Amino acid sequence: MVSSRRETTTGGPTGRRLTAENRERQIVEGAIAYFAEVGLDGHTRELARRLGIAQPLLFRYFPTKAALIERIYQEVYLRRWDAGWEAVVRDGALPCLERFRRFEIDYQRRIDDYAWLRIFVSAGLKGFDLPSRYLGMVRERIFAPLLEGMRAESNLPSPREQPLAPDEFELLFGIHGALVYVGLRSRVYGIDGTPDRDAVRAAMLDAALPGLLATHRRVVIAGGPKG
Amino acid sequence: MVSSRRETTTGGPTGRRLTAENRERQIVEGAIAYFAEVGLDGHTRELARRLGIAQPLLFRYFPTKAALIERIYQEVYLRRWDAGWEAVVRDGALPCLERFRRFEIDYQRRIDDYAWLRIFVSAGLKGFDLPSRYLGMVRERIFAPLLEGMRAESNLPSPREQPLAPDEFELLFGIHGALVYVGLRSRVYGIDGTPDRDAVRAAMLDAALPGLLATHRRVVIAGGPKG
DNA sequence: GCCCTTGTTGATCGTTCGCTCAATAGAAGG
DNA sequence: CCTTCTATTGAGCGAACGATCAACAAGGGC
Structure with missing residues (x-):
């Protein structure tokens, strides 16, 4: 990778004297991987x-640890938000x-990621x-237009x-949650389950979507005037 | 702050010289509340x-912090497992x-708890x-008999x-995950959503259960001999 | 009243935390 | 080769961590 001088104990030579830009990127990416693994108390x-x-x-490169974590938020969540979803x-x-x-197939593929979850x-x-802010965005920018x-x-x-x-949003959050949970079980709970989580989520959507419009109609009518 | 007979800053008098049994219980309950709030790195x-x-x-009362946390696991998870579910x-x-x-209505009511989640x-x-061990129990003792x-x-x-x-289990874990996600959004993500989460989950079950048997049949037949 | 048991505490150890700063060393320009 | 610039480091600060231990104090039995 680099070079006559300096290598880490893990075998990966670091290469010293990177440009500020490269060093900063290396730190951010390493911090994402590290804090994802051990938690933000790392x-x-x-x-x-x-x-x-x-x-x-x-x-x-970062005045405080909190500033580094703030940067991680921008990098992992705000930067990975796809305007195409909206x-x-x-x-x-x-x-x-x-x-x-x-939306869900693309979104889930994006967030079913070790660091993200x-x-x-x-x-x-x-x-x-x-x-809460991120899910607020999902609610207002994705689910509201869908509903x-x-x-x-x-x-x-x-x-x-x-x-x-609220009940209408819960309809979508319910299906959404079932899909997210597939990733959580693997990435957070450490269950090495089905290899192809994409296929599992597709099957879940196949099972849940056909009845959605009818259920939604009932919810809206039940919550309508004098409901 | 600490007058003749000692009181905590939060107003609740601690009362010193409890019996060992009472002190231990107080510590365990306090530890559950505290570590639930700030995380296990508290x-x-x-x-x-x-x-x-x-x-x-x-x-x-506990030789190490790790031993106290181990005790929390027993208290919150193993002791709250309800044999009636099986x-x-x-x-x-x-x-x-x-x-x-x-099962789900009772189970979710039990685990939709600040400390539990x-x-x-x-x-x-x-x-x-x-x-992973706990969800393994759910899988083997609950979902397997159900399937x-x-x-x-x-x-x-x-x-x-x-x-x-595996696909059959995913059918149940999908609905299960949708219900768990309702609690996660509130207890972990800090979203103060619908007040009556019980009703939300009941509605989710109403929407998801009617098609479950038919979907299950398809999955089993598709995975059958030469499938 | 006194003693004995034991629940409880103050002081403290060694370590590690986030963070600072003066000193070092590698690359670029003359 | 020498100077300049700055990325990088070793040493170390104050604070807080988990854990230890001798000393203190509240009851209960005599």
Whole structure:
């Protein structure tokens, strides 16, 4: 990899005197892998050891450990948000169920990732607002447009006439949660289950989507005027 | 702060010189609440402060912090396992879907608990085998008998003739995960969502159960001989 | 009243944490 | 070859960690 001088104990030569840009990227990627593995209470000394660098070097690039973690949030969650998701759930050329299916298949493939899932729940446990803010985005930017489309497809009142009810969101979050749980069992609970989680989630969608519109209709009508 | 007879800063008088039994129980319950809140990396000094006792007293009742955490596992998970669950899923007087519904409603009510859910995922993040072992119990003691009953109800080969397939378990874990996710969003991600999570889960079951047997039949037949 | 048992504490040990700073060393320009 | 710039490091700070131990104090039996 690099070079006449310096190699880490793990065998990977670090190469010293990187450009600031490269070193920063190396630190961020190493921090993502490390904190995903041991949790956000991981230690800066151990992170530095894994990177093959001295611990004070971390503080040259990030003023505090908290700042490094904040950077991880941006890198793993905000940067990986796909604007295409917001487009597909509004794609009038597709039936709503197909929009939902396409979103979930793509979304789950993106977040069924060791670092994504583990740092997400780790942040939730530490009381950071990242998970609630992120799921708020899913709710408002993905599920709300989907529910609006489902209302229209079922000839039900628009959200303007009858605001979206919590129970309608729960319908989508229920299916969503079943799909997320597949990844959680593997990445967080450490269960080496079915090899092809993509296929498992596709099957779950096949089982859950056909009845969704009818259930949604019932929920909306039950929550309608004088309901 | 500490007058003649000692009181904690939180207002609750600690009362010193408890019997060993009472002190131990107080420590265990306090530790459950504390580690659930801050994670298993919480500090013994802070735990002692919240209990209104000196930190070394913890080590009189538990030799190490790890031993205290091990005790928490027994208290929160193994002791709260309900033998009735294993009975109801084998109750031949009920249709399988009703057995499943009753199990899930009771089970979810038990585990939708701040300490239960947070310590569970915290243990998973720390790489402890508690979550995988616990879900292994659910799989073998709950879902396996349920699937066997569903096979019988649908006049399909028994697990003896055709072993239970991973895809069949995923069918149940899918619905299960959707229900667990309701609690996770509230207890771990900090989303104060629908007030009545019991009702939300009941609605999810109403939506998911009716199609379950038919889907299960398809899965078993697809995975059958020369499948 | 006194003693004995034992629940409880203050002081403290060795280690490790996040973080700082002066000194070092590798690359680029003359 | 020498200077300049800066990425990088070794040494170390104050604080907090898990854990230890001798000393203290609250009851119960005599």
